Amino acid sequence: MPFRTTLDTYFPNAVSEITFVAKTSDWLHELGFSAENCIVSLGRCRDELTLPLLQKLRTIWGSVFDLSALGGMLFAGKTGFSAAIAHAPTDVTRKRYLFFAFAHIGIDATDSIGLHLRVGQGDPSATCGALSALQQDLLRGDVDLALDPTDVEQSLLRQRLVPLIEEPDIDLASLTKLAEQAISADLQNMIDLIVNPEEEDYAIITGIHIHTPQHRNFVWVNNARATVQGVTHSL
Numbered sequence: 195m196p197f198r199t200t201l202d203t204y205f206p207n208a209v210s211e212i213t214f215v216a217k218t219s220d221w222l223h224e225l226g227f228s229a230e231n232c233i234v235s236l237g238r239c240r241d242e243l244t245l246p247l248l249q250k251l252r253t254i255w256g257s258v259f260d261l262s263a264l265g266g267m268l269f270a271g272k273t274g275f276s277a278a279i280a281h282a283p284t285d286v287t288r289k290r291y292l293f294f295a296f297a298h299i300g301i302d303a304t305d306s307i308g309l310h311l312r313v314g315q316g317d318p319s320a321t322c323g324a325l326s327a328l329q330q331d332l333l334r335g336d337v338d339l340a341l342d343p344t345d346v347e348q349s350l351l352r353q354r355l356v357p358l359i360e361e362p363d364i365d366l367a368s369l370t371k372l373a374e375q376a377i378s379a380d381l382q383n384m385i386d387l388i389v390n391p392e393e394e395d396y397a398i399i400t401g402i403h404i405h406t407p408q409h410r411n412f413v414w415v416n417n418a419r420a421t422v423q424g425v426t427h428s429l
């Protein structure tokens with residue numbers, strides 16, 4: 195696999211989508227989560243490249259509340275997250291919620307990170323496009339932090355990430371890891387606002403979804419922890 199060196203360099207221990215879904219579901223089942231007793235929410239970029247992971251999660255977990263937004267950022271807010279957990283099964287002794295959230299990036303056939311050759315196109319394109327657009331803004335020294343009503347999600351993405359960026363020439367892999375950290379922090383913040391761990395169990399799994407040639411997708415996990423009956427477990 196020509197892209198494997200790049201994959202291992204940037205995302206050591208990344209596993210295939212199938213392995214990721216199998217491994218995490220085994221762990222979550224051991225902790226008492228099942229398709230019958232919990233609601234799954236997924237934060238992902240709107241990019242069609244992220245759909246296979248949503249579909250694989252659906253095969254194991256059934257319905258998935260889709261928290262997608264540009265860059266995989268979590269902009270659903272308290273209303274969106276409250277709706278997600280309100281859809282959990284109620285005929286249980288404890289309500290249970292699973293939250294998956296991912297930034298994403300491509301690796302193309304020439305081993306270039308941040309690019310992906312899409313079906314029907316002759317040249318690879320930037321992936322994630324939203325993060326790449328921010329990277330280009332930074333390089334030009336032209337970052338507008340106002341909320342543009344014609345570009346709401348990208349405006350919010352800029353507002354959330356720009357204060358975290360130390361160097362304007364940040365590379366896309368580093369920017370993607372920074373986005374994942376912001377996504378993870380925002381997810382925990384939202385859970386702290388809406389979930390009561392004394393009465394409800396939840397798990398958080400965040401990382402980066404990686405698209406390599408020939409539709410082979412991988413997942414690099416950065417956080418995997420579950421709080422069950424008030425006790426926190428890590429994968």
Ligand SMILES: [Zn+2]
Pocket residue numbers: 239240241264265266298321322323324325
């Ligand atoms: Zn994207």
